[in-house]
Amino acid sequence: MLYKYYGPPGTGKTHRLITRARAYVRKYNIPLNRIGYFAFTKKAADEAKGRMPFENKKLRYFKTLHSLAFECLNMIQEDVMQPYHYEELGKELNLQVKFYDRYNKDESFYLGFENPYFQIIQRAFNKCINLKDEFNLEEYDPKDVNWITLDHINKNLIHYKDKKEKFEFNDMIHMLINKPEKIPEFDVIFIDEAQDLSPLQWKLFDILKTKTKDMYLAGDDDQAIFAWAGADVSRFIKEPAKEKVLIYSKRISKTVQEQSKIAIGNISGVKKNKKYYPRNYQGVCEEIYNLDEIDLTKGKWLILARTVSKLLKIEEILIEKGLYYESTRRKSIKVSLYKAIKNYERWRKGEELIEEQIKDIKEYTGNVVWNKNENWFDAFVLADKDEQEQKEYLVRLFENKEDLDKEARIWISTIHAIKGGEQDNVILCTDLGDKIIKAMNQSSDKADEEHRVWYVAYTRARNNLYTFKLKNKTRKAYPIT
Numbered sequence: 001m002l003y004k005y006y007g008p009p010g011t012g013k014t015h016r017l018i019t020r021a022r023a024y025v026r027k028y029n030i031p032l033n034r035i036g037y038f039a040f041t042k043k044a045a046d047e048a049k050g051r052m053p054f055e056n057k058k059l060r061y062f063k064t065l066h067s068l069a070f071e072c073l074n075m076i077q078e079d080v081m082q083p084y085h086y087e088e089l090g091k092e093l094n095l096q097v098k099f100y101d102r103y104n105k106d107e108s109f110y111l112g113f114e115n116p117y118f119q120i121i122q123r124a125f126n127k128c129i130n131l132k133d134e135f136n137l138e139e140y141d142p143k144d145v146n147w148i149t150l151d152h153i154n155k156n157l158i159h160y161k162d163k164k165e166k167f168e169f170n171d172m173i174h175m176l177i178n179k180p181e182k183i184p185e186f187d188v189i190f191i192d193e194a195q196d197l198s199p200l201q202w203k204l205f206d207i208l209k210t211k212t213k214d215m216y217l218a219g220d221d222d223q224a225i226f227a228w229a230g231a232d233v234s235r236f237i238k239e240p241a242k243e244k245v246l247i248y249s250k251r252i253s254k255t256v257q258e259q260s261k262i263a264i265g266n267i268s269g270v271k272k273n274k275k276y277y278p279r280n281y282q283g284v285c286e287e288i289y290n291l292d293e294i295d296l297t298k299g300k301w302l303i304l305a306r307t308v309s310k311l312l313k314i315e316e317i318l319i320e321k322g323l324y325y326e327s328t329r330r331k332s333i334k335v336s337l338y339k340a341i342k343n344y345e346r347w348r349k350g351e352e353l354i355e356e357q358i359k360d361i362k363e364y365t366g367n368v369v370w371n372k373n374e375n376w377f378d379a380f381v382l383a384d385k386d387e388q389e390q391k392e393y394l395v396r397l398f399e400n401k402e403d404l405d406k407e408a409r410i411w412i413s414t415i416h417a418i419k420g421g422e423q424d425n426v427i428l429c430t431d432l433g434d435k436i437i438k439a440m441n442q443s444s445d446k447a448d449e450e451h452r453v454w455y456v457a458y459t460r461a462r463n464n465l466y467t468f469k470l471k472n473k474t475r476k477a478y479p480i481t
Contacts, residue, residue, distance in 0.1 A: 002241040003241055004244070005017070005216065006219070008246075008249055010249035013192070014048065017037070017216055034185070034187040036188070037049075037063075038063060039064060040192065075167070081166045089160045097115050114308075116140075120134055120150060122230070123228070128200055183208065186212040187213055189211075192218050199232050202235050222264050224449075226416075237270060237271070245274050253278055253283025254278045254282050256458060263458060266448075266479075269444060284466075286466060288468045291314075297400065301411070302410075302411050304426065306414070306415055306430075306478075310431055311414055311429075324402040326410070328413050333404060337394070341376045365379055411423070422460050422461070424463045425466075428465065428468075431469055432477055
């Protein structure tokens, strides 16, 4: 039997799946290794595992679908393409290859390529269509993307993987589809965030259905924001199942819900008509003109932007203000530098240091003789420009009495990278780039996806939502005016 949970943000979709998983164990005495729980990212799968009142190591199949393929095919880490492999290939092709992040730490179904050629190759594979057909779906500027170069890169990528005997995550999914006998039998399977499954993953889903008695899907078509990477939300909507729509959000305040209606009300394509009720809390939703209007020295904050370039500008502001933050890419301070400062100050106070701590300090002081009357700022010689800036940034952090030994109170992220996250206070940069504006004007599908992106952004806020434009005079902001 197939069951499907729909629900807007905060309505407890994941909670329902985990509750059902617990029930299958306790009520039906199902062995833990016969439960399959598959999430969009490794982090989400691990969190679900942690919410099960059982020994984690026994929850063998709480994974991503890629991890399932990895295990079933008896692969090892050395079999998997790593970012440096793509960078090596890029050098061979005289092509720069960059990533939004180091993808394999999260195991999401897209790689986070900045290079448009690799994005197209990946998307075609995810959508199970011919590369030329995928290329022809859009009208690219020849200066940015052309078919001859795309075909050349794809052929060289295939050759490189064959030569190195390496596989991409999506290769593993494809291989497992062709070897269904490798997939174990289950008593029940759960798939969270099912609206983000690609056609390739839906093929695996069809096989998984034959491997279990019961299956549960959870998702929200309004939060389907990975069509650009090949996800197929229509399949989630149309998949025949016994449906349950969850309508009471335990996260969203009244004002945030009203703001989110702006985005979701603009979707013109296929969707599941549903409504939800916010929690009984008014909250704040207002536009600000700059970050100076908000006291970021207290409380926990999530700051979101549509693109990495906008996020980098926000980072500059936070660094100038001397505020400690974290992102999906890194902590705002260089851990080795901060560790060296702490150890140096311990030495100045008369503490005896071990060899490793002395080594940490020498990384920044060299072999000069230390002087206990000399503070770290004067003692640390940092020739590198970035490290010098870090040095000055740390001074501001200490002046603001930021606790660098604790988790940062401020988290910054692109909207796509934070999907599934939430925070009491959210600040959202609403600037839009020219390419996004152009895409929205050319395609209703692209416009729908963009509205869903902003819906996700709005609904990360539990209590208070503040929107602002980096460029206050620009009209290129969401919602488009």
